[in-house]
Amino acid sequence: MSVDWSSRLATQAQARRADGLWRQRRTWRPAGEVCGSARRGDARHDFAGNDYLGLAGDPRLAEAMAAGARRYGAGARASHLVSGHLEVHEALERRLAALTGRPRALLFSTGYMANLGTLQALCDADTRVFQDRLNHASLLDGAALAGSASRRFHHRDLADLERLLARAPTEAPRLVVSDGVFSMDGDVADIAGLAAMAHRHNAWLMIDDAHGLGVLGEHGDGCVGRAHDVDEVPVLVGTLGKALGTGGAFVAGSEALIEHLIQFARPYVYTTAQPPGVAAATLAALGILAAEPERRTRLASLIARFRAEAARLGLPLAASHTPIQPLVLGDSHRVMAWAERLAARGLSVGAIREPTVPRGQARLRLTLSAAHADDDLDALLEGLAACQAEDTRSPERVARAGEAAP
Numbered sequence: 073m074s075v076d077w078s079s080r081l082a083t084q085a086q087a088r089r090a091d092g093l094w095r096q097r098r099t100w101r102p103a104g105e106v107c108g109s110a111r112r113g114d115a116r117h118d119f120a121g122n123d124y125l126g127l128a129g130d131p132r133l134a135e136a137m138a139a140g141a142r143r144y145g146a147g148a149r150a151s152h153l154v155s156g157h158l159e160v161h162e163a164l165e166r167r168l169a170a171l172t173g174r175p176r177a178l179l180f181s182t183g184y185m186a187n188l189g190t191l192q193a194l195c196d197a198d199t200r201v202f203q204d205r206l207n208h209a210s211l212l213d214g215a216a217l218a219g220s221a222s223r224r225f226h227h228r229d230l231a232d233l234e235r236l237l238a239r240a241p242t243e244a245p246r247l248v249v250s251d252g253v254f255s256m257d258g259d260v261a262d263i264a265g266l267a268a269m270a271h272r273h274n275a276w277l278m279i280d281d282a283h284g285l286g287v288l289g290e291h292g293d294g295c296v297g298r299a300h301d302v303d304e305v306p307v308l309v310g311t312l313g314k315a316l317g318t319g320g321a322f323v324a325g326s327e328a329l330i331e332h333l334i335q336f337a338r339p340y341v342y343t344t345a346q347p348p349g350v351a352a353a354t355l356a357a358l359g360i361l362a363a364e365p366e367r368r369t370r371l372a373s374l375i376a377r378f379r380a381e382a383a384r385l386g387l388p389l390a391a392s393h394t395p396i397q398p399l400v401l402g403d404s405h406r407v408m409a410w411a412e413r414l415a416a417r418g419l420s421v422g423a424i425r426e427p428t429v430p431r432g433q434a435r436l437r438l439t440l441s442a443a444h445a446d447d448d449l450d451a452l453l454e455g456l457a458a459c460q461a462e463d464t465r466s467p468e469r470v471a472r473a474g475e476a477a478p
């Protein structure tokens with residue numbers, strides 16, 4: 073009997089809606105030019121993005137992108153190994169290696185692909201991969217692509233990791249994998265602890281510092297960067313679409329690691345090189361990162377102010393000192409109701425539900441940016457206080473509003 077695809081899709085859609093997990097995209101339509109303005113041109117207060125340093129709308133990046141396109145063309149025309157590897161890519165790789173204190177770096181088109189490619193090239197069915205429970209989906213998918221089963225240790229729990237490492241067959245190559253800054257929680261991995269543990273068990277350590285790069289570290293070099301060398305953290309992944317405001321990603325490490333990825337990482341080999349204008353804009357972003365440390369100072373003071381005032385309001389703050397500030401509300405309907413109310417006030421926030429986070433831990437994911445003005449933060453705090461007041465007034469209406477929400 074043939075499969076009825078229409079009813080199969082309808083059944084799955086129905087189940088997802090019933091669980092309050094239906095996801096919808098909102099189309100943003102800027103009223104004016106975004107570049108050079110702290111807002112997205114439509115007077116919204118954006119607390120959902122990952123533009124931590126406010127670089128995505130910086131006119132200098134747009135200029136560099138246009139200049140790169142004029143010089144090299146809008147597209148790279150081919151993959152890196154054919155004829156798409158341009159001098160601007162090479163320059164960016166050198167700059168990223170220098171920023172992170174590694175011998176070499178290799179550009180990928182996205183962070184998702186960097187993680188897929190790295191795990192697929194390093195691992196196979198005999199490899200043992202150990203992952204923090206809260207690792208990003210791309211890390212889990214990368215191990216699956218490699219045909220390796222991932223053993224998942226409790227979040228930031230070195231003793232649990234050690235228990236799993238001790239059980240692995242001695243002859244199996246081992247790779248310990250963790251986010252640097254956890255993307256939905258904002259807390260930071262214990263890099264030194266992980267490095268020592270990996271070393272003791274003859275494992276390599278891979279850190280995905282997507283949300284730390286540009287924000288943490290003495291030079292904005294992330295939670296690994298120059299503070300933890302290539303012996304401690306042999307495999308370092310960074311993404312460029314977050315604090316650096318552009319797009320793409322890189323892996324940094326030894327000469328041997330980078331050459332191995334060039335040979336074997338299929339998501340590197342079989343894809344068109346990043347558009348050269350994007351690489352040129354990222355070089356501009358790295359220049360600004362070095363020249364304007366005040367962006368990081370501003371971000372730190374916004375984080376401190378948000379935490380102090382949210383604590384005063386009695387909001388359920390998480391143990392995060394990064395720009396990712398989740399408010400774990402628990403129930404996904406409640407999260408949707410808060411997000412809708414905040415949207416009505418022109419506040420855009422992330423409404424995060426399962427499967428992105430475990431069931432019962434649905435949350436608003438608020439992110440701060442150096443581009444926020446004091447009155448953006450005022451508006452956010454007022455909006456959150458209003459949501460809280462509304463919940464106390466009519467808890468049942470909250471549940472119903474959540475069900476009706478998209």
Ligand SMILES: *Cc1c(COP(=O)(O)O)cnc(C)c1O
Nearest residue numbers: 182183184208255280282311313
């Ligand atoms: C965003 C993110 C990625 C994916 O990066 P993209 O460049 O957006 O594909 C990978 N890892 C983590 C931890 C992330 O937060």
